[in-house]
Amino acid sequence: MKLWSTTYIPTLKESPAEAEIASHQLLLRAGLVRKLGGGIYTFLPLGLRVLEKVKQICREEMEAGGGIEVLMPHIHPVEFWQKGPRWNAVREVMFSAGSASASVKQGGEIQYVLGPTHEEVITPLVAAELTSYRDLPRNFFQIQTKFRNEIRPRYGLMRAREFVMKDGYSFDTTDEAANESYHKMEAAYRRFFSRVGVRYIAVEADTGVMGGSFSHEFMVPAEIGDDDVVYCEQSGYAANREKATSGLVPKDLADAAPCGAVEEFATPGVVTIAALEQAPFSVPADQQFKTLIFIGDDKPFAIVLRGCDELEEAKLGSLGFQLFRPATPEEIEPVMGARPGSLGVVKGTIKNPKALAGIFVDHAVRLIGNGTTGANKDGYHLRNVNVARDLAVTRFGDFRRVREGEPCPRSGQPLKIARGIEVGHVFKLGTKYSDAFGAMYMDDKKQKHPMIMGCYGIGISRTLQAVIEQCHDADGIVWPWSVAPYHVLICVLDPQLAPAMEIAQKLAKAAEAAGADVLVDDRAERPGVKFKDADLIGIPLRVTVSSRGLAEGMVELKWRTEKQFTKVPVAEAEARLTEAVQKAAAGQPRA
RNA sequence: CGGGGUGUAGCUUAGCCUGGUAGAGCGCUACGUUCGGGACGUAGAGGUCGUGAGUUCGAAUCUCACCACCCCGACCA
Structure with a gap:
């Protein structure tokens, strides 16, 4: 108490x-x-209690999933990161931790960095400690503060420079075993988020350059989220928008027959899809070919979409380029023969087709059949362009951004899109880090192999805030029982009266015996203030003890989720409270 | 890092355009009256007006630079 x-x-x-x-x-x-x-916050007592409860639930589920808890350092000698495979990519968001003395700092190299995550620490450890297939599998995790110099911290704990994260790393001998570790973690994550009391969606996520590996993000639906989640309620399909596909293009789509010879026509000044839709041309956007030129690893390549579609840039990652960016008009003209606005990939019209690293055409383009595209000659377009007959295609692929209402790839029902906050991520890493740090094991034939790794993160402090974002009303927070800083708030309206405080103590003991954490509001404040504060801090169950109630031998029980309270005779109060606590703890929050 | 905005008491802010005494509400201290959904009265304490320079007889107010914070974009748990 x-x-x-x-x-x-x-x-x-x-x-x-x-x-x-x-x-x-x-x-x-x-x-x-x-x-x-x-982006830097102090946790006060109430916040700390919630944080600890979220951590504890996480710890329990990680251990249930086979995780072994460790605690790695916050500060890392920089050499570990320099040796790792992503130093140049991550150093921008890393804090250095050299000496605070200016004289030492001058001209000196950074010697320490603050850990933004721990692949670079756990992998060398495992490389040194675990050497035999008999040592595997192992799955280490820790709950610890991470440091990332976020370009733009925002929304309180949602995107902070210092935040609490659970990070875990699995090490396996084979691909199948690694997949098993992955699925164990995925299951643990589902249990964790359910227990914490947040609604979440597990979505397929972009794997980037990792190729055949896979990844799931755990998203909490919220307006303020910065990711789009595409999902279908009927089939259960859910994916990050960067990765999402739709069933727009039927698998058995036959290519349309040509409808006539390709014909050039003058379109002076027309350089946008929208302009070509206007009279006198009147070509609907979904009958136009949109041709985009990118530079991938210094070579230009073309992407072709329908005029009405948008490119999803993340999907270009599947083309195998390390780096890519949109090409400038000056780079495009010598290759294509025209500037943006008059581009196309009709065979024979490209000025220097050999310069192109590829022509990648979105599947949806096949829906056009016969359409209109640029002539690679400024001010001219081509009509009657037949996809099968006329386009130069390296290969078809999925490059377009999915839109709400398109058919689900599994059920065909309209897809929905919601904003979400990423609170967890499970990722099959492969051997990227084990290769870099020499994390090898010897098999039973005395052969050495790199360990197959997975990594698994949960934003603990972010999850805490996500709970609040989901569980609040106009008066304040409405904590789920599992993470509430206290379960029962005993509001003593007249704390100066000894009998009132005595009853409060007795009730507190009963509630504690039933397993509840109890807070007693003994402040000499007016009732209005106490009730407002009670709603604000969101304790699930409120007990009001007042001189007025005691005069008729009653105390009051009130759930934070309900408007009305229940009067209970003092004599029955301990039993009723005990019962309420037990039911709530068992997941039935009703008196 | 690009675009936009804001910095005045612990919090919310007025004043700035049009230069001349820094004001209010909440909170805080004391006393009194109140006492079931953020009471009221009286008396107080609390301000380098973000920092620095400039213009001016005089700057919270005008100019410049810097800093911090917030919002929108690219990145992330």
């Missing part, structure tokens, strides 16, 4: 200007955290 007067819960009536979204405002108003600097 904790007395309000002996802890520190600084609630705010008004919300600080810096907080724009509900969860961020409530973090501050309910006295859970305070900001030290951009």
Whole structure:
């Protein structure tokens, strides 16, 4: 039992200007955290209690999934990162941790960095410690503070420079075993998020350059999220928008027959899809070919989409280029023969086809059959262009961005799109890090092989805020039982009356015996203030003890989720409270 | 890093355009009246007006630079 007067819960009536979204405002108003600097927060007692509960649930589910807990350092000698496979890519978001003394810092190299994640630490450890197939599989995890110098911290704990993360790493001998580790973690993640009390969607995520590996993101649906989740309620299909496909193009689509000879026509000044839709041309966007030129590893390549479609740039990762960017008009003209606005990939019209590293055509283009495209001659277009007969195609692929309402690739039902916050990510890594750090094992034939790795992250502090974002109303937070900082709040309206406090103590003991964490509001505040604060900090079950109630021999029980309270005779109060706590803990939050 | 915005008491802010005494509400302290959904009165404490330079007799107010924070984009748990 904790007395309000002996802890520190600084609630705010008004919300600080810096907080724009509900969860961020409530973090501050309910006295859970305070900001030290951009993206850097202190956890106050109430916030810390929630954080610890989320961590504990995570720990339990990780161990249930075979995870072994360790704690790695926050500061890393920089050599480990320099030796790793992504130093140049990650150093921008890493904090250095050299000496604070200016004289030492001058001209000196960075010697330490603050850990943004720990592949570069766990892999050398495992490389040194585990050498035999008999040592595997192993799956290590830790719950620890991470440091990333975010370009733009925002939304409180949602994107912070310092945040609490659970990170885990699995090491296996074979691909099949690694897949098993992966699926164990995926299952553990589902249990974790369910227990914490957030609605989530597990989506297929982009694997980038890792090729055949796979990846799932755990997303919490929220308006303020910065990812789009594409999903189908009927089939259960769900994917990050970067990776999502639709069933728009039937698998058995036959190529359309030509409808006449390709014909050039003048389109002076027409350089956009929209302009070609206007009279006198009146070509609908879905009958136009959109030709985009990119530079991939210094060579130009072409992407062809329908005029009405948009490119999903992340999907170009599957083409195998390390780096790519849109080409400039100056780079395009010598290759194609025209500037953007008059481009096309009709055979024989490309000025220098050999310069192109490839012509990649989106599957949906086949829906056009016969359409209109640029003539590679400024101010001219071609009509009656037949996809099968006339286009120069290296290969077809999926390059377009999926739109809401398109058919699900599995069920054919309309796809929906929602915003989401990424709170977890499971990723099959392969041997990227084991190769770099020599994490090898010897098999039973004395052959050495790199270990197959997986990595698994959960944003603990971000999950905490995601819970608030999902579980609040106009009055404040509405904590799920599992992570509530306290389960029961005993509001003593007249704490100066000894009998009132005695009853509060007795009830607190009963609730604790039933397994609840209890907070007693013993402040000499007016009732209105106490009730407002109670709603704000969102404790699931409130017990009100007042002189007025005691005069008729009653105390009151009230759930945070309900408007009405229930009067209970003092004599029955302990039993009723015990029962309520047990039911709530068992997942039936009703009195 | 690009675009936009804001910096005045612990919090929310007025004043700035049109230069001349820094104001309010919440919170805080004391006393009194109140006492079931953020009470009221009286009296107080609390301000380098983000920092630095400039213009001016005089700058919160005008100019410049810098810093911090917030929002929108590219990246991420």
